[in-house]
Amino acid sequence: MRSWQRRLSAAGALVAAVLALGAAGPRSPAPLQFSPAGRFKVVLFADLHYGENAWTDWGPAQDAASDHVMAAVLDAENPDFVVYLGDLVTANNVPVANASLYWDRAVSAARRRGVPWSTVFGNHDDMPFEWPPEWFSPAGVPPVHCPPAAPGCSFRGTPRVELMADELSRGGGLSRSSVGPRELWPGVSNYVLQVLSRERPRDPALLMYFLDSGGGSYPEVISCAQAAWFHSQARFLNPDGSIPELVFWHIPSTAYVKVAPKATTEISKPCVGSLNEEDVAPQAAEWGMMDALAHRPSVKAIFVGHNHGLDWCCPYEKLWLCFARHTGHGGYGDWPRGARIVDISEEEEHFSVNSWIRMENGSTHSHVTLTSARFS
Amino acid sequence: MRSWQRRLSAAGALVAAVLALGAAGPRSPAPLQFSPAGRFKVVLFADLHYGENAWTDWGPAQDAASDHVMAAVLDAENPDFVVYLGDLVTANNVPVANASLYWDRAVSAARRRGVPWSTVFGNHDDMPFEWPPEWFSPAGVPPVHCPPAAPGCSFRGTPRVELMADELSRGGGLSRSSVGPRELWPGVSNYVLQVLSRERPRDPALLMYFLDSGGGSYPEVISCAQAAWFHSQARFLNPDGSIPELVFWHIPSTAYVKVAPKATTEISKPCVGSLNEEDVAPQAAEWGMMDALAHRPSVKAIFVGHNHGLDWCCPYEKLWLCFARHTGHGGYGDWPRGARIVDISEEEEHFSVNSWIRMENGSTHSHVTLTSARFS
Numbered sequence: 001m002r003s004w005q006r007r008l009s010a011a012g013a014l015v016a017a018v019l020a021l022g023a024a025g026p027r028s029p030a031p032l033q034f035s036p037a038g039r040f041k042v043v044l045f046a047d048l049h050y051g052e053n054a055w056t057d058w059g060p061a062q063d064a065a066s067d068h069v070m071a072a073v074l075d076a077e078n079p080d081f082v083v084y085l086g087d088l089v090t091a092n093n094v095p096v097a098n099a100s101l102y103w104d105r106a107v108s109a110a111r112r113r114g115v116p117w118s119t120v121f122g123n124h125d126d127m128p129f130e131w132p133p134e135w136f137s138p139a140g141v142p143p144v145h146c147p148p149a150a151p152g153c154s155f156r157g158t159p160r161v162e163l164m165a166d167e168l169s170r171g172g173g174l175s176r177s178s179v180g181p182r183e184l185w186p187g188v189s190n191y192v193l194q195v196l197s198r199e200r201p202r203d204p205a206l207l208m209y210f211l212d213s214g215g216g217s218y219p220e221v222i223s224c225a226q227a228a229w230f231h232s233q234a235r236f237l238n239p240d241g242s243i244p245e246l247v248f249w250h251i252p253s254t255a256y257v258k259v260a261p262k263a264t265t266e267i268s269k270p271c272v273g274s275l276n277e278e279d280v281a282p283q284a285a286e287w288g289m290m291d292a293l294a295h296r297p298s299v300k301a302i303f304v305g306h307n308h309g310l311d312w313c314c315p316y317e318k319l320w321l322c323f324a325r326h327t328g329h330g331g332y333g334d335w336p337r338g339a340r341i342v343d344i345s346e347e348e349e350h351f352s353v354n355s356w357i358r359m360e361n362g363s364t365h366s367h368v369t370l371t372s373a374r375f376s
Numbered sequence: 377m378r379s380w381q382r383r384l385s386a387a388g389a390l391v392a393a394v395l396a397l398g399a400a401g402p403r404s405p406a407p408l409q410f411s412p413a414g415r416f417k418v419v420l421f422a423d424l425h426y427g428e429n430a431w432t433d434w435g436p437a438q439d440a441a442s443d444h445v446m447a448a449v450l451d452a453e454n455p456d457f458v459v460y461l462g463d464l465v466t467a468n469n470v471p472v473a474n475a476s477l478y479w480d481r482a483v484s485a486a487r488r489r490g491v492p493w494s495t496v497f498g499n500h501d502d503m504p505f506e507w508p509p510e511w512f513s514p515a516g517v518p519p520v521h522c523p524p525a526a527p528g529c530s531f532r533g534t535p536r537v538e539l540m541a542d543e544l545s546r547g548g549g550l551s552r553s554s555v556g557p558r559e560l561w562p563g564v565s566n567y568v569l570q571v572l573s574r575e576r577p578r579d580p581a582l583l584m585y586f587l588d589s590g591g592g593s594y595p596e597v598i599s600c601a602q603a604a605w606f607h608s609q610a611r612f613l614n615p616d617g618s619i620p621e622l623v624f625w626h627i628p629s630t631a632y633v634k635v636a637p638k639a640t641t642e643i644s645k646p647c648v649g650s651l652n653e654e655d656v657a658p659q660a661a662e663w664g665m666m667d668a669l670a671h672r673p674s675v676k677a678i679f680v681g682h683n684h685g686l687d688w689c690c691p692y693e694k695l696w697l698c699f700a701r702h703t704g705h706g707g708y709g710d711w712p713r714g715a716r717i718v719d720i721s722e723e724e725e726h727f728s729v730n731s732w733i734r735m736e737n738g739s740t741h742s743h744v745t746l747t748s749a750r751f752s
Contacts, residue, residue: 128504128532128593131562136599136663141561155562156504156532156593185517186507186531217504217532223512287512 029173032081032116034198034205034346042208042342043077043358044248045070045109046085046305046323049124049330051094051102055132059093062329063105066337069327069360070109073339076358081176082110083210085305085324086122086250087331091157091216093130099158100166107167111174118176118208119167120189121160122250122305123215124331128157157217160188180212184226187212192233198346205346207243209233213251213283213304220251220284227288234296241298244351244371246342252304254282255290256321259314272368273312273323274357275335281307293319300353300371303340308333311340311357313368320370325357336360342370405549408457408492410574410581410722418584418718419453419734420624421446421485422461422681422699425500425706427470427478431508435469438705439481442713445703445736446485449715453734457552458486459586461681461700462498462626463707467533467592471506475534476542483543487550494552495543496565497536498626498681499591500707504533533593536564556588560602563588568609574722581722583619585609589627589659589680596627596660603664610672617674620727620747622718628680630658631666632697635690648744649688649699650733651711657683669695676729676747679716684709687716687733689744696746701733712736718746 034040048066053059074082088106091099103125110117135141158166164179171177180190189212194204209230214220238245257280261267267276293299294317301313301320308326315321325338338359345352353370410416424442429435450458464482467475479501486493511517534542540555547553556566565588570580585606590596614621633656635647643649669675670693677689677696684702691697701714714735721728729746 131594133595133597133661136595136597136601136661138600138663140599140601156535159532218507219509219512221512223516224514225512225516285509285512287514 029116029176031196032176032193033196033201034344035080036198038198038345038347040081040195040206040344040346041077041079042081042083042344043073043079044083044085044303044305044324044340044342045073045106045327046340047087047122047308047326047331048084048106048328049087049090050106050328051089051091051098052330053093054095054098063102065329066327067105067109069329069337069339072360072362073327073358074109074113074115076362077341079115079341082115082117083248083303084117084119085248085303086120086213087124087305087328088119088122090124090127090330091129092124092127095130095132099125099129100163103163103167104170107171107175111172114174116174116176118191118193118210119164120210120249121163121212121216123220125163126157126160126216128217129155131155159217160186160212164188177210181229184212184223184229186218187214187223187226190226190229192237194237195344204237204243205351206344207234207238207245209245209247211247211249211289213249213253215251222249222253222283222287222289224287227292230289231292234292234298238298241296243298244344244353245296245299246344246353247293247299247302249302249304251283251306252280252321252323253290253302254286255316256280256304257282259316259321260310261312261314267312271312271314273310273366275309275311275325277309277333277335278307280310301342301355303342309335311338311366313355313366313370322355322370405492405552407572408552408569409572409577410720411456412574414574414722416457416571416582416720416722417453417455418457418459418720419449419455420459420461420679420681420700420716420718421449421482421703422716423463423498423684423702423707424460424482424704425463425466426482426704427465427467427474428706429469430471430474439478441705442703443481443485445705445713445715448736448738449703449734450485450489450491452738453717455491455717458491458493459624459679460493460495461624461679462496462589463500463681463704464495464498466500466503466706467505468500468503469506471508475501475505476539479539479543480546483547483551487548490550492550492552494567494569494586495540496586496625497539497588497592499596501539502533502536502592504593505531507531535593536562536588540564553586557605560588560599560605562594563590563599563602566602566605568613570613571720580613580619581727582720583610583614583621585621585623587623587625587665589625589629591627598625598629598659598663598665600663603668606665607668610668610674614674617672619674620720620729621672621675622720622729623669623675623678625678625680627659627682628656628697628699629666629678630662631692632656632680633658635692635697636686637688637690643688647688647690649686649742651685651687651701653685653709653711654683656686677718677731679718685711687714687742689731689742689746696744698731698746
């Protein structure tokens with residue numbers, strides 16, 4: 001019995017509570033597991049920015065274009081899992097109470113194919129709704145639907161918890177998202193998912209941590225409380241560091257600034273990528289999360305979105321800091337759209353994480369091996 | 377029977393609905409009425425900005441100082457009515473769910489003396505709450521009370537409707553505020569109060585219109601719908617314009633910019649005032665409200681707050697545009713605090729509106745007669 005199993009047996013109630021973090025939704029979803037070929041392939045959809053300018057032609061047109069990007073990537077890659085890496089919607093451009101509908105459209109790409117997914121919040125996801133100036137003109141405020149729970153229909157946007165609750169209720173058991181521990185609020189998308197081993201189906205062979213990096217209705221930051229939560233989760237689920245770990249959130253931490261390739265230069269080794277077109281726009285502060293990660297050799301990589309003009313991976317301490325690729329036709333920037341793929345292999349005790357970028361036109365580039373190591 | 381009474385008799389249900397606008401609260405309040413001496417004196421408290429920096433010494437100290445200003449003015453003037461002219465609180469500096477408590481502290485100055493009052497919203501009243509950076513540090517988020525109706529305690533500030541509902545529930549029958557017609561939302565503080573004649577106790581001798589000039593959770597504007605609402609109210613309640621009318625809201629309309637005394641010069645006639653220390657910060661657009669008012673000779677004056685460094689009255693068309701006086705020790709500016717007084721006389725068919733500014737130290741200045749006319 002491995003140490004992880006021993007701890008599971010020893011701490012019944014607590015374990016149930018911890019596992020529940022990965023079992024959100026109206027019914028208990030099937031566990032995530034490496035394929036018979038020992039693979040687990042994850043597609044990252046970042047910065048879709050659905051719902052911009054619904055009252056014009058170009059808003060709905062770019063949403064349709066975003067649908068197309070995701071369809072092309074999913075058709076080409078046939079992944080086991082999708083991570084929606086924040087800014088699914090541009091809530092501050094959505095007129096009243098429609099953020100959940102646009103959010104649902106974003107995740108429907110995975111749902112329609114029966115692919116399980118999870119989401120983290122970006123800074124645009126729970127911003128206040130748009131107030132079109134026309135609503136104060138003779139045109140007036142159109143009839144709007146006020147959710148029953150919203151006192152006075154304050155038009156302040158859809159709170160994170162409500163967005164997530166809607167996702168879970170419509171997810172058909174495929175959403176693996178969670179509102180996370182209440183003590184970490186206002187950060188909501190904080191949870192751990194485990195991917196079970198092909199060879200030892202009761203043991204996790206990969207842990208995926210999802211964190212809410214803030215923004216929108218509160219500052220862009222990962223709190224000290226979140227860092228402490230990560231610490232305790234990791235210590236409990238993976239005390240000896242034998243299980244490799246990947247981490248996902250939306251806004252790059254300040255550590256990304258340190259490792260970024262120099263602007264206007266080609267991306268050169270050890271970094272790998274194709275876009276380095278802007279400065280890293282980091283979180284407002286660093287409250288210990290990076291320190292917690294950098295000191296765990298089992299943590300292999302962090303994946304973020306947020307910067308549409310960056311798609312590189314660079315090493316930092318013993319892990320990799322990666323940007324995803326701007327997937328949506330919403331949001332700033334005209335760089336061709338695509339998605340980062342993370343392909344994890346569990347073969348005969350040999351664990352590797354390979355990554356590349358799949359473009360809407362079918363091409364791939366920026367292949368990189370993020371880790372290749374034996375675990376005993 | 378005056379025309380107003382005829383229309384009252386003719387339109388039972390509608391009248392009841394209209395009168396209800398001025399009869400908000402858990403129980404029907406006593407009607408407002410001119411005194412036996414034919415006077416109705418209103419004190420305007422503007423820009424109190426309660427609740428700033430509660431975690432320091434200076435925040436609570438300045439709130440106590442604001443208490444003192446109001447007490448001094450009320451003791452000196454003994455008014456019949458108090459108008460709280462917006463920015464009662466600085467909600468964007470209040471940490472979580474306390475805006476109603478600070479709002480209540482503001483109106484308690486009138487309530488404790490048994491003086492009826494009403495409130496309009498300023499741009500700072502329903503801003504999102506403060507997120508102190510310390511909450512993301514090891515100090516963490518303190519235990520906070522989430523209102524039962526708030527899904528996930530989103531910390532987005534207290535919505536206008538909730539602030540107003542709290543005021544009415546705690547008002548002890550003295551609050552004459554109202555959440556206004558729902559079709560005017562997001563603007564909430566839209567309602568009419570009538571002050572009954574001393575001589576003909578069933579007839580109003582003064583109408584006071586209160587409007588929400590926006591800001592905070594939506595743009596700083598009076599909508600076309602509000603202007604149309606004013607129009608229909610005025611036409612119904614005062615079809616022949618025989619009843620004088622006063623108007624109150626928070627943010628100056630763009631018309632204030634037109635009549636403002638030139639900066640850095642002394643305030644000279646026809647304007648009257650003592651402070652002209654900054655530019656008018658007007659609403660974002662003009663959607664017909666000023667046009668509606670300027671074409672009604674019965675409208676005598678508009679009173680606004682918002683600009684702490686302005687306290688003048690200037691004529692515009694056939695009415696007066698007046699600033700109140702910065703009352704609170706919260707908010708920007710170090711000009712001595714005070715309050716504008718509006719003293720209305722109904723004497724033998726002779727109606728007059730006089731105004732002056734009462735300072736915290738007991739002095740008065742800037743006396744001006746805003747109207748003096750006979751109505752038949």
